[in-house]
Amino acid sequence: MSKKFPYEAGPPSEMEKIKADSNYLRGSLEESFEDPLSAAIPDYDGKLIKFHGSYMQDDRDIRLERKKQMLEPAYQFMIRVRLPGGVATPEQWLVMDDLSNQYGNGTLKLTTRQTFQMHGILKWNMKPTMQHIHRALLDTIAACGDVNRNVMCGANPYQSDVHAEVQDLAQKVSEHLLPRTKAYHEIWLDGDKVIDSREEDEPIYGELYLPRKFKIGIAVPPSNDIDVFSQDLGFIAIVENNQLVGFNVAVGGGMGSTHGDTTTYPQVGKVIGFCPKDKLVDVAENVITIQRDYGNRSSRKHARFKYTVDRLGKEWILQELNRRLGWELGVTRDFEFERNGDRYGWEKGDGKWHLTLFIQNGRLLDTGEYKLKAAIREIAKIHRGEFRLTPNQNLIVSNVTDKEKSSIEKLVKKFRLTDGQENSALRRNSMACVALPTCGLAMAESERYLPSLIDKLETLLDEAGLREEEITIRMTGCPNGCARPGLAEIAFVGKAPGKYNLYLGGSFHGDRLNKLYKENIGEKEILSTLSPILFAYAKERKEKEHFGDYVIRAGYVEEVKSGLDFHRVPSEVRN
Numbered sequence: 001m002s003k004k005f006p007y008e009a010g011p012p013s014e015m016e017k018i019k020a021d022s023n024y025l026r027g028s029l030e031e032s033f034e035d036p037l038s039a040a041i042p043d044y045d046g047k048l049i050k051f052h053g054s055y056m057q058d059d060r061d062i063r064l065e066r067k068k069q070m071l072e073p074a075y076q077f078m079i080r081v082r083l084p085g086g087v088a089t090p091e092q093w094l095v096m097d098d099l100s101n102q103y104g105n106g107t108l109k110l111t112t113r114q115t116f117q118m119h120g121i122l123k124w125n126m127k128p129t130m131q132h133i134h135r136a137l138l139d140t141i142a143a144c145g146d147v148n149r150n151v152m153c154g155a156n157p158y159q160s161d162v163h164a165e166v167q168d169l170a171q172k173v174s175e176h177l178l179p180r181t182k183a184y185h186e187i188w189l190d191g192d193k194v195i196d197s198r199e200e201d202e203p204i205y206g207e208l209y210l211p212r213k214f215k216i217g218i219a220v221p222p223s224n225d226i227d228v229f230s231q232d233l234g235f236i237a238i239v240e241n242n243q244l245v246g247f248n249v250a251v252g253g254g255m256g257s258t259h260g261d262t263t264t265y266p267q268v269g270k271v272i273g274f275c276p277k278d279k280l281v282d283v284a285e286n287v288i289t290i291q292r293d294y295g296n297r298s299s300r301k302h303a304r305f306k307y308t309v310d311r312l313g314k315e316w317i318l319q320e321l322n323r324r325l326g327w328e329l330g331v332t333r334d335f336e337f338e339r340n341g342d343r344y345g346w347e348k349g350d351g352k353w354h355l356t357l358f359i360q361n362g363r364l365l366d367t368g369e370y371k372l373k374a375a376i377r378e379i380a381k382i383h384r385g386e387f388r389l390t391p392n393q394n395l396i397v398s399n400v401t402d403k404e405k406s407s408i409e410k411l412v413k414k415f416r417l418t419d420g421q422e423n424s425a426l427r428r429n430s431m432a433c434v435a436l437p438t439c440g441l442a443m444a445e446s447e448r449y450l451p452s453l454i455d456k457l458e459t460l461l462d463e464a465g466l467r468e469e470e471i472t473i474r475m476t477g478c479p480n481g482c483a484r485p486g487l488a489e490i491a492f493v494g495k496a497p498g499k500y501n502l503y504l505g506g507s508f509h510g511d512r513l514n515k516l517y518k519e520n521i522g523e524k525e526i527l528s529t530l531s532p533i534l535f536a537y538a539k540e541r542k543e544k545e546h547f548g549d550y551v552i553r554a555g556y557v558e559e560v561k562s563g564l565d566f567h568r569v570p571s572e573v574r575n
Ligand code: SRM
Pocket: 055, 057, 078, 080, 110, 111, 112, 113, 114, 115, 117, 143, 149, 150, 213, 215, 230, 253, 254, 255, 256, 257, 304, 362, 432, 433, 434, 435, 438, 439, 440, 441, 480, 481, 482, 483, 484
């Protein structure tokens, strides 16, 4: 390798040794889950269980109190389902709803990668939960870990044949890139034991799997709801004469970084060429094997594909990909995105109705008067189509016939469900990651705080006459970027309890990173900082100019053309 940026290759990280010794992801998980002495599992198994779609966590709200009482932390598990393209049947929905009540903390989370998460599952309940999920024809294989994760695709396939084809391809890629080890079946489903692990083979991954997680998404323009440029590998559907002909291929996107470490950065994917539609799986496999062979296995902070692409160059990646494929990607085709958010309300396509509902930050729960979780449960009982989880944590009741529409509408009214229209356009375009109390990496609140911050911002928007102005706003509790904050027009990234970095200048259609505007500020300063900018935008914006474009034109932040400039100190900014 000629170029080495930003580190020299070193010895394999601890995680590489854990994978090597794990006997194809088995470790001692089976024994650890049978051990009645602790609600936790050892660290080594805690790393391996990710590959099975679960994380060990503890309830951080009561961590200190338990410590004072000399108790071990309130250990519990999060389970993430594999759900390519976010499609679930009503029956599957009901199972997830039941399980979250029976074994979880009573809530369901729709994630930013179009799947379900359940929190609060105790160690003793893990196996029954996994078995119920399996009986519902779902699984959690590779939902986390150093493998290909949940494959995303535009959320509303029935709007056209193209979407249906793309959904089908998302499913195929997901299946093709699944780990082949039987560990999952043995540990969770009481499958027959593989006597000699030399019988096992991981033809795509090898026994070390990937250097780091890997994410694939397929966008169907004009919607960029999946944030294609944030994916390790993104496909952009090219439609000619109403027919899907193939995909532009984008490599090396990603959102995560570490505060204070400028060798880590979010990055937007680079489009390197075009592949015919029947070659998508082939391309996905070969890009993955490039990352398997060239990704950094020494520093996990620099192990994502985006660093491999930036280190070796997109030209080299293209050349290597063509060599492995045995054919060449074609010239990139034209495409145009309009937005990366969701559209709400009823829409008709291909003779069926689709209702997009606003689910604030993807959290389904019943609170006081607003029984959101119960409402969707009632819909699931009568719905004959499917549910589609959107990449923006919302929900589509999809594929509804003319006849069924009125009974669903009755439930929507009865439970006062919302397509978000009574909210500001800012709230409709908002996203927040889980953060506290379950996420072990959170430095500040996110999902539990953003709604109340938006309440206050809505007052400003009303005063400035911007209530219906669509502006994307995202918050995360740390710089890992789980709500893809790097691509929002306004973003908050947690630094410490109650303190956030404020970023401005992402594009409305998700193809430009934003830039740090103010560091480590609390709510009072957030409001006093944003207020004059919003008023200036209301006054000075050009026709149809989005907020993210305006703040760059007006000089509040410099445009970020590549993640390599993300940390560059700006020459001059407007205050
Ligand atoms: Fe994430 C780690 C939640 C989407 C980048 N993410 C975590 C963990 C598992 C924390 C941990 O490692 O202990 C969080 C669990 C919180 C909890 O209590 O549930 C977590 N990530 C989530 C979810 C649930 C956020 C949400 O509110 O929806 C999303 C689940 C997606 C899914 O269904 O698979 C989620 N995470 C993302 C995304 C967005 C995306 O994929 O489109 C990103 C940015 C894109 C990317 O990967 O570059 C993202 N999560 C991370 C990272 C940073 C990785 C990096 O390259 O630096 C971590 C930390 C890590 O891997 O070390 C992380």
